[in-house]
Amino acid sequence: MTEATFPQCRIVTERLLNPETTEKLLNKVVSVAGVRRMVINGPRLPETVPYGPAKGQANPHPMRKTIHVGDQEVALNVHVGTVLLEVESPDVIPALKAAIEPVFTDFTFRIQEGKYMKTSPSLVDYCKYGPDADKSMLGLADPNSKSRPIILQGIK
């Protein structure tokens, strides 16, 4: 049996996105049928200062907010710069582009096609998940991460 491989793409914006714009963008992405998996990428915004003389102090940051996407609350831990997507077929990508275009009025964005998420387990995944790893989880997060993915109800 041949294994199904799904096309991947990423949305790269000219500027790092505010939480409000991220919310708008992700809601547009969710409204498109055929998006399988999504990763929000960007530089991390930790809750406490991780190192330096102020280590351990609270780190209030206006870009770290909880946003509402589809029917779920999503806590942002990064300053969003790139959104990685795995879609069901190549036809979804033009539809995705058309859907998100209205979000970017002040600056530009690009959709690039390529391979951005793991599709087969690496050695670290094998150590963490064993031989029967859930393929839908691979490449979504660092295997050491304790956070779980957020499952959004699609429109399909």
Added chain:
Amino acid sequence: MAYKPQYCAGQTVVAANRRKAMDPTHKLTKLRDVTDKDIVLIMGHRAPGSAYKSAHPPLSEQQEPACPVRKMVTPTDGAKAGDRVRYIQFADSMYNAPCQPYLRSYLEAYRFRGIDPGTLSGRQIIECRERDLEKYAKDLVNTELFDPALCGIRGATVHGHSLRLDENGMMFDMLQRCVLDKKAGVVKYVKNQIGEPLDAEVKVGKPMDNKWLKANTTIYHSLVGTAYRDDAEAIEYIQRIHSLRTKYGFMPKE
């Protein structure tokens, strides 16, 4: 013929700006008025108004050995008083920031005395006696060498130089030491350079507009500013250095 320093090669506006910054005879334009107290608050080394802590007794109270070099070099105010050594560190965005780490070290060496600059790819630290530092830091923040949105005063957690700007045009800062007050259009420091919250906000002025930044930047950037490849003289210079260094490795006999 008397020696005339040339500072740096290049025919573009970027090279001209670098030469201006390095030339100690060029007076830097003052663009904002951040007070001594504000600078002390942002740096966070001492409480404003408190006495300077010292590392050794003042030179006048010390018995110094008979040394011709000590007679030749006048100590700076900080060295005279025996101040401890403190620092200020800047991170500069590659999106047309008016100053850059390498340039900072050059210009400080030309303009200031008694300093120890440390240069890294995206940040530059300068260490010197505390009261000298406050004087120099004021020059670095109040003049054309600083832009509130694209230059950050960051003691630790400096990442941001090579990242895209955010929607407000500010350089990324994981600790968000400065924020843009959209209503007033002014950038305010809400934390000191190591990320400890300040009791009162410190205003450092309005971010400069894109036209000014493009005309006053000291970094080459092919997308948002002047491309390095457009500067034939700078390329010729760097290629000559590269070639000479490579040949020297083989010990050429000329």
